[in-house]
Amino acid sequence: MNYTLNELTIQVRRDILRMVHKVNSGHPGGSLGCTEFFVALYTKIMKRKPGFDMNGIDEDLFFLSNGHISPVFYSVLSRTGYFPVEELSTFRLLNSRLQGHPTTHEGLPGVRIASGSLGQGLSVAIGAAEAKKINKDQNLVFSLLGDGELQEGQNWEAIMYASARKIDNLIATVDLNGKQIDGSTDDVLAMGSLKSKFEAFDWLVVEIDNGNDIDEIITGMEKAKKLSGKGKPVCVLLKTMMGNGVDFMMHTHAWHGKAPNDEQLASALSQNKETIGDY
Numbered sequence: 001m002n003y004t005l006n007e008l009t010i011q012v013r014r015d016i017l018r019m020v021h022k023v024n025s026g027h028p029g030g031s032l033g034c035t036e037f038f039v040a041l042y043t044k045i046m047k048r049k050p051g052f053d054m055n056g057i058d059e060d061l062f063f064l065s066n067g068h069i070s071p072v073f074y075s076v077l078s079r080t081g082y083f084p085v086e087e088l089s090t091f092r093l094l095n096s097r098l099q100g101h102p103t104t105h106e107g108l109p110g111v112r113i114a115s116g117s118l119g120q121g122l123s124v125a126i127g128a129a130e131a132k133k134i135n136k137d138q139n140l141v142f143s144l145l146g147d148g149e150l151q152e153g154q155n156w157e158a159i160m161y162a163s164a165r166k167i168d169n170l171i172a173t174v175d176l177n178g179k180q181i182d183g184s185t186d187d188v189l190a191m192g193s194l195k196s197k198f199e200a201f202d203w204l205v206v207e208i209d210n211g212n213d214i215d216e217i218i219t220g221m222e223k224a225k226k227l228s229g230k231g232k233p234v235c236v237l238l239k240t241m242m243g244n245g246v247d248f249m250m251h252t253h254a255w256h257g258k259a260p261n262d263e264q265l266a267s268a269l270s271q272n273k274e275t276i277g278d279y
Contacts, residue, residue, distance in 0.1 A: 005214050007275035008079060009039050013245045014272050015075035015279065019091040021265045026092060026100060029255035030146065031072035033177050033212070033240040037144070038076040040217040045225070047139060052082060052109035060139045061128050063113055065121020066146035066175065067101040068257070073110075074098050078279075082110035085279045119152030121145060122172055126162050129170040140228055143172045148180030151189045156201075162233040163202035171224045173236040176211070179253040198235040211238035212245075245272055 012035050020026035042048070046060040064073050071091065078085045083097075090096035097106040101116025113124050125143035132139060149155065162170060174194060182188050191197070198205050204227045208220035217238070224234045242256070243249025246268040260268055 003276055005039055005043060008043070009035055009214065010245075010272045011274070011276040011278075012039060012072060012075045012079060014269060014274060015079075015088055016071040017246070017260065017265055017268050017272070018278065019071050019074070019088055020259045021262075022089070023092040024259045026071055026259060027068040027257045028071065028246075028259065029179070029242040029249060029253070029257075030066065030069040030175065030177065032246060032249065033242045033244050034069055034072050034144070034175055034238075035244065036212050036214045036217055037173070037175075037238060037240070038072050040214050040221065041142065042076050042080045044218050045221045046142060048080075050081075054112060056112070056128075056139075057135070057137060058139060061112065061125075061132075061141045063121050063125040063128065063141070063143045064102060064115050065125075065143055066118060066149050067115030067121075069146075069175075070098070070100060070102050070116075073102065077108075077110040079276075083108065088279045118146070118149040119154040122155055122158040122162075125170060125172065126158055126165075126167055129162075129167045130165070132169055133167075139169070140225065141170050143170070145172060145174050146180070147174055147176045147178065147191070147194070148185050148188065150174065150191060150194065151185075159198065159201045159203065166231050167233045168229050168231050170233045171221075171228060171236060172233065173221075173238050175240055176237050177240045177242040179242045179256065181253065181256045183253055194235075194237055198237075202232060204230070204232050204234045206234065206236045208236060208238045211240035247271065 016031045049059045091098045097108040102111045103114045129141040206224045249255040
């Protein structure tokens with residue numbers, strides 16, 4: 001890799017903006033907020049093998065539960081070698097492998113589950129983590145959930161199950177941006193202290209106060225990895241800014257699922273100058 005993590009982060013932001021703009025559809029806000037996390041995860045945190053094997057034996061696995069932030073997932077997968085970067089231009093087009101929510105029927109490398117029906121990804125990640133234990137595979141399973149997604153009940157059944165069964169090879173990260181499609185999470189359905197809730201369910205909790213600082217993310221995730229294997233699942237509370245990196249998309253839920261127009265795209269791209277090369 002002949003570029004810095006900051007350069008990759010900026011380029012991924014550009015990918016997100018251009019993909020969503022081209023088809024006038026998609027979810028830029030959460031994608032931008034999680035850009036640094038995905039870059040850190042796929043370049044520094046997970047143990048990955050070359051190529052893609054659906055079974056993921058002898059490597060770490062990742063499951064995206066809040067599948068609407070597919071633009072950042074696709075961009076980072078392509079930029080880390082899973083499929084050609086040029087394929088990003090097919091985002092949300094008919095017969096594309098890059099649908100609005102990740103799917104598996106077209107065999108897109110890097111995608112192990114169809115996601116976007118919120119509340120289900122953690123359950124799948126727990127199943128994968130149990131399979132690794134059965135197979136004596138010492139690698140970890142990572143997942144990402146939205147904070148608004150935790151308003152769905154299946155998550156709490158999964159959270160209870162993971163601790164009861166001592167699924168300690170699982171690191172579940174919550175994108176804690178305080179926003180969802182209808183407004184702030186506190187206004188829609190306040191959840192109180194997620195740290196207290198996860199600890200009450202007998203999880204270990206790591207907090208990353210600036211989830212848009214790549215060095216802080218790496219430090220926090222490495223701490224989470226060191227806590228694995230101690231008999232309890234690990235939760236990372238990642239405090240991010242929705243729309244991070246684009247001034248008019250920050251501090252609001254308005255860009256949860258709205259594409260920028262031509263003028264807005266130009267402004268957003270001017271704030272994120274091309275670094276590695278657009279597709």
